[in-house]
Amino acid sequence: MNKLKISYDSLQDNHDQDLFLHVACFFIGKDEDVTMKILDGCDFHTTVGIQNLIDICLVAKDGDNKLKMHQMIRDMGREIVRLESKEPEKCSRLRYRKDSLNVLREKNGSKKIEGLALHMYHVETPSGNTNKILDLSGSCILTETGDFSLVPNLERLILEDC
Structure with a gap:
């Protein structure tokens, strides 16, 4: 290594x-x-x-x-x-669903997340660009999505294995 x-x-x-x-x-x-x-x-x-x-x-x-x-x-x-940290919430990236869900649970103060409802918001990056691609591939717990009209620049929505 x-x-x-x-x-x-x-x-x-x-x-x-x-x-x-x-x-x-x-x-x-x-x-x-x-x-x-x-x-x-x-x-x-x-x-x-x-x-x-x-x-x-x-x-x-x-x-x-x-x-x-x-x-x-x-x-x-x-x-x-x-190696950034033994605590997933302190790592710069979360790769594993289990870690991601645990961090979400911790942030939301909830013990259990039964399903995930994605709510669409207008998100701007620091440069002022807005989302053009939303890749939710492999989001097996995705149960619903919000209103995509709130993301007017969305060009591509990827929902493989959802």
Whole structure:
């Protein structure tokens, strides 16, 4: 792991390191264009950042324009996040549903969440961009959604395995 981490540590800045961790945790196997739209909306400079990651072989693309990463590099990225804290609510990213639900329960002061109702709000990023893509893939506890007219810039709604 330490030998692989040399590549991560050699990234030009925190921006590229954060981008790498996002890809390792959430975007492996996802379409590059969709990933770039999502991360651009979070003030990442993904065109340059993704290319930097490709240039040093931390990320690659397959023939279908999907992001891929060697399993050991992926594991190294996820381990970096896991080592941030033993308490999931203090980690920068939550990958596991169990951890996410526990943090939600804690924040809401509830012992049990029977189902999840997603309420749509107008969300702006610091740059003023509004949501264009909402990916709820794998949200098996999703029971209902709110009014999508509240997200006028929504271009793509992904509900795979919901």
